[in-house]
Amino acid sequence: MGFLQTNLPYLLAGISTGGQYALIAIGYTMVYGILRLINFAHGDVFMCAALMVIYSASYMPLYISLPLAIVATGVLGFAIERVAYKPLRTAPRMSAMISAIGMSYLIQNLALYVTGGLTKYYPPVPFISDSIEIFGAMTKRVTIITPFVTLVLIVVLVNIIKYTKIGIAMRAVSRDFETAQLMGVKINSVISATFVIGSLLAAIGSTLFFSNYTGVTPTVGGMPGLKAFVAAVFGGIGSIPGAVIGAFIIGICENIIKGLGWTTFSDAFTFVLLIVVLMFMPTGLFGEKATDKV
Amino acid sequence: MLKINDLHVSYGGIKALRGVSLEVPDKKIVTLIGANGAGKSTLLRTISGLVKAESGSISFDGTEIMNKQISSICEKGIALVPEGRRVFVNLTVEENLRIGAYLRKDKDKIKEDYDWVYELFPRLKERSWQLAGTLSGGEQQMLAVGRALMSRPKIMMMDEPSLGLAPLVVRQIFEIIGQINKAGVTILLIEQNANMALNVADDAYVLETGEIVLHGPGKELLENEQVKEAYLGKKQS
Numbered sequence: 001m002g003f004l005q006t007n008l009p010y011l012l013a014g015i016s017t018g019g020q021y022a023l024i025a026i027g028y029t030m031v032y033g034i035l036r037l038i039n040f041a042h043g044d045v046f047m048c049a050a051l052m053v054i055y056s057a058s059y060m061p062l063y064i065s066l067p068l069a070i071v072a073t074g075v076l077g078f079a080i081e082r083v084a085y086k087p088l089r090t091a092p093r094m095s096a097m098i099s100a101i102g103m104s105y106l107i108q109n110l111a112l113y114v115t116g117g118l119t120k121y122y123p124p125v126p127f128i129s130d131s132i133e134i135f136g137a138m139t140k141r142v143t144i145i146t147p148f149v150t151l152v153l154i155v156v157l158v159n160i161i162k163y164t165k166i167g168i169a170m171r172a173v174s175r176d177f178e179t180a181q182l183m184g185v186k187i188n189s190v191i192s193a194t195f196v197i198g199s200l201l202a203a204i205g206s207t208l209f210f211s212n213y214t215g216v217t218p219t220v221g222g223m224p225g226l227k228a229f230v231a232a233v234f235g236g237i238g239s240i241p242g243a244v245i246g247a248f249i250i251g252i253c254e255n256i257i258k259g260l261g262w263t264t265f266s267d268a269f270t271f272v273l274l275i276v277v278l279m280f281m282p283t284g285l286f287g288e289k290a291t292d293k294v
Numbered sequence: 295m296l297k298i299n300d301l302h303v304s305y306g307g308i309k310a311l312r313g314v315s316l317e318v319p320d321k322k323i324v325t326l327i328g329a330n331g332a333g334k335s336t337l338l339r340t341i342s343g344l345v346k347a348e349s350g351s352i353s354f355d356g357t358e359i360m361n362k363q364i365s366s367i368c369e370k371g372i373a374l375v376p377e378g379r380r381v382f383v384n385l386t387v388e389e390n391l392r393i394g395a396y397l398r399k400d401k402d403k404i405k406e407d408y409d410w411v412y413e414l415f416p417r418l419k420e421r422s423w424q425l426a427g428t429l430s431g432g433e434q435q436m437l438a439v440g441r442a443l444m445s446r447p448k449i450m451m452m453d454e455p456s457l458g459l460a461p462l463v464v465r466q467i468f469e470i471i472g473q474i475n476k477a478g479v480t481i482l483l484i485e486q487n488a489n490m491a492l493n494v495a496d497d498a499y500v501l502e503t504g505e506i507v508l509h510g511p512g513k514e515l516l517e518n519e520q521v522k523e524a525y526l527g528k529k530q531s
Contacts, residue, residue: 165392165396168385168389168392168393169393169396171382171384171385171389172382172385172393174384175382175383175384175385176380176382178344178376178380179376179380179382180382180393181344181364181365182342182344182364182368182373182374182376183368183393183394183396183397183441183445184364184365184368184369184396184397184445185365185393185396186365
């Protein structure tokens with residue numbers, strides 16, 4: 001019992017952090033799958049979602065402001081794609097990447113301007129921010145809820161991609177832009193849908209994340225964003241199951257290392273893991289294998 | 295049905311088509327033969343909207359479709375079976391067919407068309423759950439044709455369907471092209487396999503460096519000395 005009591009919180013925290021990373025990682029991996037673009041602004045979308053909740057919560061009750069902020073984040077993702085990436089559709093890939101970096105800084109600096117550089121605090125969300133006790137270990141309820149929310153969302157997403165028309169179109173577009181167009185698929189709507197879905201998931205992830213770590217600064221999206229990106233690469237970028245499994249592995253390992261008393265090294269661990277994986281499995285766990293002949 | 299008039303297209307800095315005019319009558323098979331780089335593929339890609347034309351006109355059933363949106367051209371009933379098959383290798387056979395019917399909303403008719411495609415290509419039915427990437431070249435070509443048919447096209451344009459296929463498979467494909475045509479679909483066929491193409495075609499055009507140099511019924515061109523020498527590999531005796 002004593003062992004469980006000391007180690008369970010870390011394991012739970014790990015599963016929970018993993019779920020939050022997973023929700024962000026899906027946005028990276030889906031956009032990469034279709035556009036072969038790393039959307040560097042995605043971590044900042046995650047931060048913006050939190051700021052929108054904070055600012056709107058001071059004018060209206062949380063049950064309105066929360067869904068509103070999530071929808072607004074979807075709109076933000078749509079707008080980012082239209083402004084920063086769509087005009088560069090036929091440009092070399094490097095241009096879109098630089099545009100992504102620029103977008104990331106733009107959002108961070110706008111946030112800095114709006115917040116005045118002060119740390120803003122996420123409002124406690126009733127029910128999920130409450131503290132509870134399991135097996136003698138104290139934790140917030142969000143820790144327990146996160147993995148379930150994550151799994152439900154992933155099941156919904158996977159079914160959308162597998163069975164709906166837009167899902168089949170997404171997979172077709174990810175393989176062959178031109179032929180998909182010949183089938184009558186409107187590439188731009190498919191790409192927009194991808195950004196909207198990715199941003200909605202990041203917004204939900206942000207609610208879960210900041211219910212636990214309540215301080216929001218303009219650069220707060222950086223670290224979780226980077227780790228989610230590592231998770232996506234680890235799982236094989238472009239693959240949704242890969243991103244999810246990668247995110248859970250990173251979340252759990254990171255927290256176990258914290259539990260062992262090496263908190264200082266937990267971030268370093270994530271990146272060492274990335275280097276090792278890329279050395280031995282350049283395409284990640286579930287990445288597309290290079291196909292020579294089709 | 296499809297009428298092209300004085301079409302000029304530049305592609306990658308080169309003038310690929312210089313004033314091409316041709317006509318595809320309703321319910322007929324028309325073929326376009328020519329060497330590599332003559333501009334055959336460019337012509338089909340321009341009709342389907344993938345490549346923008348500089349000048350000229352493309353009219354389909356009386357409406358101008360030149361430089362229109364690809365999806366609206368597709369919706370009018372023009373389907374392209376692209377060069378090199380280009381099936382979606384990461385989708386199953388059934389999903390490939392489903393995306394072929396992407397713009398259609400008439401569910402019952404789509405069901406009929408699945409049955410029709412599976413009847414034309416029983417092999418596809420056997421493999422409906424397989425990923426298209428696991429099919430052989432011939433089966434992929436069948437799938438590419440089936441996928442185009444799923445949009446219920448009025449005209450089906452085919453870009454070198456015989457490319458890289460065994461002679462026996464090529465014969466099969468051509469037989470099916472005939473069947474599809476009998477079912478009322480107009481066909482515009484591009485081929486390097488001139489012998490096969492001219493044999494099935496009602497009407498044929500020869501394209502050379504972006505210009506039409508010959509035009510006539512398929513059987514007639516088959517006997518034409520110029521064509522024989524350049525495309526059929528028969529020496530004049």
